[in-house]
Each structure stands twice: as C-alpha cells, then as structure tokens.
Amino acid sequence: MTAILEASGLTKIYRRGREEIRALKEVDFTVEEGEFVSIIGPSGSGKTALLNVIGCLDTPSKGRVILDGTETTKMKERDLVRLRREKIGFVFQQFYLIPTLTARENIELPLLFSRKGERGRIEEILDMVGLSDRGDHLPGQLSGGEMQRVAIGRALINDPKIILADEPTGNLDSATSRMIFELFRDLNRNGLTLVIVTHNLDLARQAEKMYTLRDGQMAGCERPDLPGNGRDGRR
Amino acid sequence: MNFITLAVKNLMRRKGRTGLTILGVAIAISVLFSLIALNTGYEIELNREMDSFGAHILAVPKGCPYEAASLMIHGGVIPKYLNISDLEAVRSIDGVEVASPLLMYQFYKRDEATGQNNPHIVYGIKIDDMREIKPWWRVEGRFFEDDEKKVKVVGRELAEKENLTVGQVMPFGPHREDFTVVGILERTGDQDDLLHFLPLEEAQRLSNKEGKITTISVKVGDLGRVGAVAVEMEKIPDIQAVTMTQIMGTITNLTGSARSLLMTVISIAMVISAFGILNTLLMSVNERTREFGMLKAIGASGLDIGKMIMAETLIITALGGLLGTVMAVAGSTIIEGFVKGMLPYAPLGSFIHITPELVAFSLLFSVGLGIVCGIYPAFKSSQLTPMEAIRGGLE
Numbered sequence: 001m002t003a004i005l006e007a008s009g010l011t012k013i014y015r016r017g018r019e020e021i022r023a024l025k026e027v028d029f030t031v032e033e034g035e036f037v038s039i040i041g042p043s044g045s046g047k048t049a050l051l052n053v054i055g056c057l058d059t060p061s062k063g064r065v066i067l068d069g070t071e072t073t074k075m076k077e078r079d080l081v082r083l084r085r086e087k088i089g090f091v092f093q094q095f096y097l098i099p100t101l102t103a104r105e106n107i108e109l110p111l112l113f114s115r116k117g118e119r120g121r122i123e124e125i126l127d128m129v130g131l132s133d134r135g136d137h138l139p140g141q142l143s144g145g146e147m148q149r150v151a152i153g154r155a156l157i158n159d160p161k162i163i164l165a166d167e168p169t170g171n172l173d174s175a176t177s178r179m180i181f182e183l184f185r186d187l188n189r190n191g192l193t194l195v196i197v198t199h200n201l202d203l204a205r206q207a208e209k210m211y212t213l214r215d216g217q218m219a220g221c222e223r224p225d226l227p228g229n230g231r232d233g234r235r
Numbered sequence: 236m237n238f239i240t241l242a243v244k245n246l247m248r249r250k251g252r253t254g255l256t257i258l259g260v261a262i263a264i265s266v267l268f269s270l271i272a273l274n275t276g277y278e279i280e281l282n283r284e285m286d287s288f289g290a291h292i293l294a295v296p297k298g299c300p301y302e303a304a305s306l307m308i309h310g311g312v313i314p315k316y317l318n319i320s321d322l323e324a325v326r327s328i329d330g331v332e333v334a335s336p337l338l339m340y341q342f343y344k345r346d347e348a349t350g351q352n353n354p355h356i357v358y359g360i361k362i363d364d365m366r367e368i369k370p371w372w373r374v375e376g377r378f379f380e381d382d383e384k385k386v387k388v389v390g391r392e393l394a395e396k397e398n399l400t401v402g403q404v405m406p407f408g409p410h411r412e413d414f415t416v417v418g419i420l421e422r423t424g425d426q427d428d429l430l431h432f433l434p435l436e437e438a439q440r441l442s443n444k445e446g447k448i449t450t451i452s453v454k455v456g457d458l459g460r461v462g463a464v465a466v467e468m469e470k471i472p473d474i475q476a477v478t479m480t481q482i483m484g485t486i487t488n489l490t491g492s493a494r495s496l497l498m499t500v501i502s503i504a505m506v507i508s509a510f511g512i513l514n515t516l517l518m519s520v521n522e523r524t525r526e527f528g529m530l531k532a533i534g535a536s537g538l539d540i541g542k543m544i545m546a547e548t549l550i551i552t553a554l555g556g557l558l559g560t561v562m563a564v565a566g567s568t569i570i571e572g573f574v575k576g577m578l579p580y581a582p583l584g585s586f587i588h589i590t591p592e593l594v595a596f597s598l599l600f601s602v603g604l605g606i607v608c609g610i611y612p613a614f615k616s617s618q619l620t621p622m623e624a625i626r627g628g629l630e
Contacts, residue, residue: 056621078536081537084532100245108236
C-alpha cells in the first residue's frame with residue numbers, strides 16, 4: 001500500500017492575544033490509500049487543527065504535509081484551491097448546507113467551482129448516500145442524518161482521493177450516528193480513503209485504525225478490527 | 236446551476252433584508268430618475284414655451300425689469316404702457332417682419348363652484364399680426380375682425396372651464412355688455428389656452444386704456460439681425476427691447492439655484508443610499524464568513540466567492556434600479572407637482588420627459604452603483620483564508 005498522506009513534525013501555534021496556544025506538537029501521521037482512519041481525543045486536543053492542516057485549510061507552523069505525492073506546505077493559495085477541489089472532500093459537524101438549495105443542488109455546488117459538467121454523477125451519488133428519493137427536498141425538510149448524507153454527497157461529487165470529516169456525527173443522535181458510520185464503511189469498502197475526527201469512542205472503533213490525540217500529541221494508534229493486536233505505540 | 240442562480244438562492248435566504256435593500260436602491264434611483272427627467276424636461280418645455288410665444292423680441296415700456304418681461308410671456312400683467320404710436324416706429328425699423336401690438340389686462344371673476352375669485356387675463360390683439368406671430372393657431376368658429384365690436388375668442392381650456400360654446404352670448408367687461416364668443420382656439424398646450432382674446436380697440440375701451448398697449452411682439456426676418464433690431468428699437472424713447480435669449484437667461488437664472496439645490500439633494504441621496512447598500516453587504520459578508528470557509532473547503536477560490544458576492548450585489552441593485560424606474564414613471568405626476576411648487580418659474584406643460592436613454596441611464600447607473608458597493612465586500616470576502624473563515628473570521 002502507498003501512503004496518500006504523510007505528515008511529519010507538524011506543529012501548529014495559534015496566538016490569542018498574548019497567549020500562545022500550541023495546538024499541535026511535532027505530530028507524525030500517515031494514511032495509506034484505501035484506509036479508514038479515525039482520530040479520537042478530548043476537546044482541545046488538537047484534532048480539528050490536525051484535520052485543517054492536512055486538509056490544506058490551514059498551514060502548519062512547522063513540519064510538512066505530503067498529499068498524494070505533493071508537498072502542500074509551501075504551495076500557493078491558487079494551487080491549494082485546486083488541490084482541495086480535486087483531492088479532498090470535507091464533511092463538517094454543522095453540515096453547512098445552503099438552506100435555499102435542494103439536496104441535489106447542494107451536492108452539485110462543488111461542480112460550480114470546479115467547472116466540471118458531469119452532472120450524471122449526481123444521481124449516482126444521491127443513490128450512494130441513500131437519498132435518491134430526497135433529491136428535491138430543501139435541507140429544512142430533511143432530518144439531521146439526511147442533511148449529513150447530503151454533506152457527504154457534496155464531499156464525494158468531485159471524486160476526491162480522501163475524505164476528511166470533522167465530528168460528522170457531533171450533531172446527531174446515536175442511532176443516526178451509527179448509520180452515518182455505516183455509510184462511511186460502505187464508501188471505504190468501495191476504495192475511498194477516510195479520515196474521521198470524533199470524540200465518540202464506539203464509533204471511532206469501527207475504523208481500521210484509531211489514533212488518539214492528547215494535548216496536541218499523538219498518544220497512540222489502535223487497530224480495533226484486529227483482535228489481539230493492541231496498542232502498537234507511537235508511530 | 237451557475238453563479239447567478241446561486242446568488243439568487245442566497246438572496247432568498249434573507250428575503251426581508253434583500254427586499255428592504257432593493258427598496259432602498261429603488262427609492263434612490265427613482266429620485267435620481269425623476270429629477271433628471273424633470274431637469275431635461277424643464278429645458279425642453281421652456282424652449283417650447285418660448286417658441287410658442289412666436290416673437291423674437293418683446294418691446295416693453297422702459298423701466299420694466301427683465302423679470303417682469305419674463306412673466307409677461309406667461310400672461311403676467313405689468314402696470315406700464317406703451318403708446319400705439321410706438322408701434323409705427325417699431326414697424327419702420329429695417330428688418331422687422333411683423334410687429335404685433337398687445338394690450339394685457341387682468342380681471343377677477345368669482346367662480347360659482349369654489350366661491351373663489353379667479354384671475355382672468357385678457358389680450359387685446361390685432362388679429363392679422365397675431366396670426367403671423369402664431370401661424371399654428373386654429374379656431375373652432377372664426378377669428379374676429381379688428382374692427383368688430385363685442386366679440387371675443389377664448390382659449391380651449393378656458394372654454395371648457397366656463398362651459399363656453401361658439402356663438403354663445405355672455406355678459407363681459409365692467410359694464411356687463413353682451414359679448415359673443417365667435418371662436419374657440421384649438422388647444423395649443425401653452426398659456427393661450429387660458430386667455431380671452433379681444434380686438435385691440437375693444438380691449439382698450441373695456442380697460443379705459445385708449446391708445447395704450449402693453450407690449451409689442453416683434454418677429455425678425457433674418458434671425459442674425461435680432462440683436463441689431465433690438466438696438467434700433469431701444470432708440471425709440473419709450474421702449475425697452477428684450478430678446479427671447481435674454482428672457483431665457485433670466486428664467487434660467489431665476490430657477491438655477493432651485494435646480495442646483497435639487498441636484499445637491501439627489502447627490503446626497505445617492506451617497507447615503509450607496510453607504511446603506513455597502514453597510515448591508517458588509518454586514519451580510521461578516522455574518523457569512525463560516526459559510527465562505529465551507530465554500531473554500533469544498534473547492535471555491537477567493538475569486539469564486541468574490542464573484543458570488545458581486546452577483547448578489549448586482550442582482551439587488553439591478554432589481555432596485557428596475558423597480559425605481561417603474562416607481563418614478565408611475566409617480567412622475569406627483570413629483571412634478573411637488574417640484575413645480577418649488578420653482579419660481581415653471582412652464583405650463585408637463586415637463587417630465589421620459590426617454591429610452593434616461594431609462595437606460597438609470598438602469599446602468601444602478602448597475603454601476605452595485606459594482607461600486609459590491610467591490611469592497613467582494614474583495615474582503617475573497618481575501619479570507621479558509622481558516623479565518625471557518626473560525627468565523629474575527630477573533
């Protein structure tokens with residue numbers, strides 16, 4: 001297997017007034033192609049900071065990120081736009097759907113920016129996220145789980161190399177959360193690489209690999225689906 | 236889906252705010268539109284009124300100020316007179332084609348319907364001279380002869396107001412003599428519609444001004460000689476010669492300050508409305524930073540977001556411009572009434588002139604307003620880094 005994402009020595013320092021917040025401290029992190037990875041940790045542990053840095057939404061203070069063979073840390077914003085557009089799909093906790101666009105239009109939205117005309121894929125994706133009969137509904141007419149499915153569909157439309165999800169079930173009840181994770185597992189079985197940040201341990205355990213982040217440092221990596229193979233320590 | 240549909244759907248998220256912003260633009264544009272329409276229309280109407288007076292030079296008694304002479308073409312009455320002998324002197328000047336004497340006087344008549352005393356204006360004229368000055372005059376019935384007694388011709392509007400018909404006999408003058416309405420002028424669209432026309436001698440008799448005239452309207456054969464003829468006319472002791480150009484200048488001066496005040500009001504209204512739009516846009520951009528972060532995360536560039544904001548702004552101002560133009564056209568008579576009340580000299584006809592050019596201008600202006608107001612918010616939102624945007628931009 002080849003690594004689709006390699007982060008090494010990632011450090012992220014925010015400044016809030018005079019206070020210096022070290023959100024990430026020398027984090028090394030690798031994701032292989034086709035892997036389903038979860039990152040777990042208490043709030044303030046740096047999960048979101050890590051996701052934003054590897055997703056090219058933020059730049060690290062130190063260290064480097066190689067995504068699909070390209071180093072992103074020193075890229076210009078213009079190239080980062082293209083990278084985000086072509087290789088990364090984002091899913092957020094608050095869904096961030098546009099309320100006056102239908103489910104289908106919300107999924108279609110990234111195509112407007114990538115200037116791709118393949119609208120044929122929209123129906124395929126609606127079907128993939130289990131919303132083929134809900135395409136014409138507005139977000140207000142959908143349940144939380146359905147809204148997150150729309151957001152996942154939107155992340156898939158540009159056929160990304162990797163999906164990054166930040167607390168995708170944070171606003172959902174546990175039954176719905178399990179269904180969303182089921183969907184992630186299905187997508188993963190079809191070959192998609194997934195990195196999911198969560199603080200829900202049960203769900204995190206459904207991933208192939210579960211990283212624990214604590215105080216901005218990698219505290220461990222488990223392979224929950226391989227019994228007997230416990231903690232293998234810091235990578 | 237394209238940027239326009241996305242912009243429309245975004246605007247529909249805050250219908251109230253969008254509606255109010257559009258209305259704000261509409262009011263500004265309708266004020267701009269009406270005032271420009273009024274201003275151009277005013278010039279056109281003033282020129283038309285000058286033309287309809289028919290003369291190039293007006294001979295007025297010495298000492299009569301230009302302002303009074305200006306009002307005269309409107310039917311104003313001045314209490315100074317020329318002698319009929321001056322007419323011959325003017326006629327003998329080289330270059331004078333027609334010299335038409337005119338005696339004006341005013342009387343008040345109680346209007347039964349409203350109980351008010353309304354002013355009526357009488358013109359005593361020499362009919363052949365007058366018809367040369369105003370060749371467009373048409374009459375229902377007939378014109379009188381200069382030596383006829385107890386006859387008159389009335390303007391169309393006056394006839395309608397007083398229910399006069401051709402052939403009607405009515406008491407007229409201080410001794411309530413029986414006058415016959417021999418003719419009613421076809422509508423001219425100017426002050427002539429409101430006047431009583433009498434043979435000059437009859438007017439002099441009724442007003443006890445035998446041998447007197449108020450003014451002489453002079454038509455010059457060669458327009459290049461207007462100035463020279465006026466100089467010659469001034470040599471007659473009683474006469475002051477006022478050319479139409481001078482009258483125009485006087486009226487333009489009289490109304491100039493009122494009109495520049497109006498223009499200042501428009502400009503201020505425009506600036507206020509521009510800042511209003513700018514403020515609304517900036518507010519909505521600030522509220523939506525997280526959404527822009529999401530859009531960047533799903534592949535939008537800064538330029539894409541700027542384009543989206545720009546499209547939203549342009550939709551608002553274009554719709555506002557459209558609505559404002561419609562409002563201005565629909566409400567033009569109200570605005571005209573208001574403005575007429577403010578101007579010291581207003582032509583009688585409607586002076587709102589709505590031209591395709593003006594409609595195009597106000598629409599283009601509203602689009603321009605959109606570009607000016609949208610550029611900063613669009614730039615600002617496009618400059619946000621995804622992280623600033625995601626975290627809400629302002630920390």
